[in-house]
């Protein structure tokens with residue numbers, strides 16, 4: 001079945017007692033032990049498995065064309081489970097422009113686990129080969145990256161990784177499963193911060209890992225989910241399933257609005273550069289066109305002048321909230337450096353915009369007004 005159909009029906013579990021078409025929420029942490037063969041023993045205790053969580057896992061596995069999925073209480077918990085499934089002494093190669101939390105996790109926490117990390121510009125896959133050593137086990141790519149929207153050729157990276165028996169995990173948060181399916185391009189795992197587009201309404205914190213095969217590695221991720229216990233609540237899983245039913249249509253709107261705004265920004269006199277893979281001038285445009293079904297809702301841009309200009313502009317909008325995060329129906333922007341840890345390479349003149357589903361004319365008018373506050 002097609003994506004739209006699966007996003008509405010996959011993982012939906014009718015309640016046989018009432019005939020409800022939509023699955024109820026199962027807040028119960030406990031389920032009776034089966035004492036005859038009349039009921040499956042799938043559910044015993046909610047940390048191990050909950051009906052809403054397994055509905056959500058079935059749904060996201062279907063959307064990414066994977067075999068199985070594990071849902072976590074945040075994108076970072078999902079990311080940590082992937083890295084903790086490696087062995088101390090293993091080496092991972094990671095995109096150098098990436099979500100700052102992933103870098104903090106690797107540098108501060110996984111280093112104590114003795115996981116060795118190399119950061120490389122994965123937009124040129126040759127850099128991956130150069131950074132590899134005999135302990136390399138996993139390549140972690142983010143594309144488009146946060147916050148610079150670098151594009152990595154997923155298929156190319158997966159081909160060279162397969163020759164070397166390395167696994168590839170793609171952080172697919174910014175693209176969403178509507179715009180990009182890394183497992184189809186050869187990746188072994190996909191991670192989403194479900195907090196962003198999958199939720200779509202800035203009111204759920206969650207993450208998922210999806211696997212191409214029922215591998216031994218995925219069994220480790222599952223055991224960290226259940227044994228580590230960083231699981232999402234039944235209500236958050238239920239809400240996510242509800243949100244995902246409209247994901248396809250939301251992404252169309254995000255892409256359409258972002259494309260218009262990127263064009264507007266590109267011609268504006270106070271803007272030095274616009275980073276959006278939908279612009280033909282973007283260095284990753286051709287690869288994005290090949291591996292994505294749309295260019296997404298995130299636009300970053302560099303203002304001329306100083307960091308103070310970026311600060312003033314982001315606090316001068318009426319409609320667009322000066323806030324971090326992304327993927328909601330409401331537009332947000334921020335001077336990105338405010339959310340990055342100390343020592344970041346991000347320029348104080350960079351503004352990161354999450355384009356929402358308001359009317360693009362209203363958004364452009366709001367941006368135009370805010371940009372007039374530039375010195």
Ligand SMILES: *Cc1c(COP(=O)(O)O)cnc(C)c1O
Nearest residue numbers: 074075076099146173193195206
């Ligand atoms: C937000 C984000 C994460 C982290 O997810 P949380 O749900 O905040 O833990 C990871 N990767 C990317 C690309 C993100 O944007």
